[in-house]
Amino acid sequence: MSAALTISQLDCFYGEVQVLHGLDLELRQGEVLCLLGRNGAGKTTTLKAIMGLVPARNGSIRLGGRELTALPPHEVPKTGVAYVPQGRRLFAELTVAENIEIGLMARNKGHAVREAVLDLFPLLRARLKQRSGTLSGGEQQMLAMARALCLEPQVLLLDEPTEGLMPSMIAKIRETVAGLRERGVSTILVEQRVDAVLPVADRVAFIENGRNRETVEVARLRDDPALVRRYVGVG
Template sequence: MLKLEAVNAGYGRAQVLRDVSFEAQAGEITCLLGRNGAGKTTTMKAIMGVLPLMSGAVRLEKTVLSDLPAHVVPRHGVGYVPQGRRLFGDLTVGQNLEVGRFSQRESESTLEEILQLFPRLRERYAQRANTLSGGEQQMLAMGRALSLRPSVVLLDEPTEGLQPSMIVAIRDVTETLRDQGVAVVLVEQRVEAILALADRAALLENGRMRGVVSGEALRDDPTILARHLGV
């Protein structure tokens, strides 16, 4: 279980997150909801240690992730797919996946599992990342994150700008991860995706938590999304 405890974080003197607390359980998809500027991406960066905390803690089981250097956090089982993907564009698909597998012992079996999840990556294995379509790049970014065999995966706007067929493929893999017992934290603005995927939702507004609701509650009362996404 991933747990944020009264997390305060920001950029320099500009504080963005104020006492943010929520949990992400294994085998569940937790959607982090809020309007643009609410602090969703900042929360992801705080979990990964990219953004040091002002106070509070981020825990994964017994490990205090917020006490670790950012480059060590993934080794404890946290995969991160940032908004914008951030691939190594001049490297091939295979080389990008190899980067993700540096600290993974059973690297060959892991690679095969990823290629089974994303058959398109097998087809494009020797192709440079910067020549892929947007959907293929998103698959590669997710594949690279999964190379660590993470117990937690953070997905920041994974379907942004993708065509419908790619959106379906990303959604299916996200559901597969949940079924495999992974804790997924998902930032998503597409209402239909949230309603289809969310087991629970953490509601963020102006850097503060406004509650956690179940996926059933979201589906029963669509006005919750309207209030927190502005749609």
Template sequence: MADALTITGLDCFYGEVQVLHGLDLALKRGEVLCLLGRNGAGKTTTLKAIMGLVRARAGSIKLGDKELTALAAHEVPRAGIAYVPQGRRLFAEMTVAENIEIGLMTCNKGRATRENVLELFPILRERLGQRSGTLSGGEQQMLAMARALCLEPDVLLLDEPTEGLMPSMIARIRETVARLRESGVSTILVEQRVDAVLSLADRVSFIENGRNRETLEVERLREDPSLIKRYVGVG
């Protein structure tokens, strides 16, 4: 299977503090790749580096054959990558419809894209006139994903999408990511919930001290959970 996104030798810093150290990572087309590791390991920084929000001092990030490190942050979504950050970052005073419209405007998408997104999240159709700040946590997460998917991305980056959600909402998020995989969208998922990882991911990359220590098929982790404990400290 060809790679949708390839990271090679990536170095990133916050000020003079190096956070990513020669990180290598490959996302296959149509797969869900989970980044797993302790807090501060560099998982979120990896997503931000892909989006151009943290600049690379060395290394390469390629979407297919297109080099992303030379792009400004506002150009990366137009290249085909959508990002849902931790905390969702919706416009709380705007309605659901207005938040979705912002996503559509980013890449000049129209009604057909809007309808496709609402088919993925039918509950949002019932909430179009409601202020996004009054939605439940799960509904806000759905709206954040819907807004990102208005870009019709090839690659979707999700940072802790199930954090603080009820089990029923977690199940809906998982179902949506699985449906996106079936439609050909490749996803990098940062997640702390091991149960979510094992039930959804195709492969897992263990990020430790800004490096990708190992990437394993999820079947191997199901067979030997001690491999997770080695890197994350939980079984």
């Protein structure tokens, strides 16, 4: 299977503090790759580095055959990479429809894309005139994903999308991620909860101290729970 996104020997710093140390990572076409690791391991920094929000001091980030490391952050979404950060970052005073329009404006997309995105999240159709700040946590997560998908991305980056959600909403988010895989979207998913990962991921990369220690198929993770205890510290 060919690679959708390849990270090679990536070094990233916050000031003088190095956070990523020669990170290597490959996201295959049409797969869901989960990043697991303890807090502070470098998972979120990896996503920010892909988006250009944390500059790469050394190494390479390639989307297909295109190098991303030299691009400013506002140019990265135009290449086909969409990012849903932890905390969602919605415009709370704007309506659901207005938040979606912002996503459409980013790549001059129109009505057909808006309708396709709302088909993925039918619950949002009934909330189009509602201020996003008044939505439930799960509805806000759906809206954040909908806005990102207005870019029609090849690669989707999700940072802890199930955090703080009730089980029914977690199931809907999982269902959406699985549906996107069927459409050929490649996803990097950062999660803390193993039970949220197993039903949807194809492979898991264990991030520790800014390095990818090991990438395994989900089937192996089911057969060997000790892997999770070794890298994450929970069963």
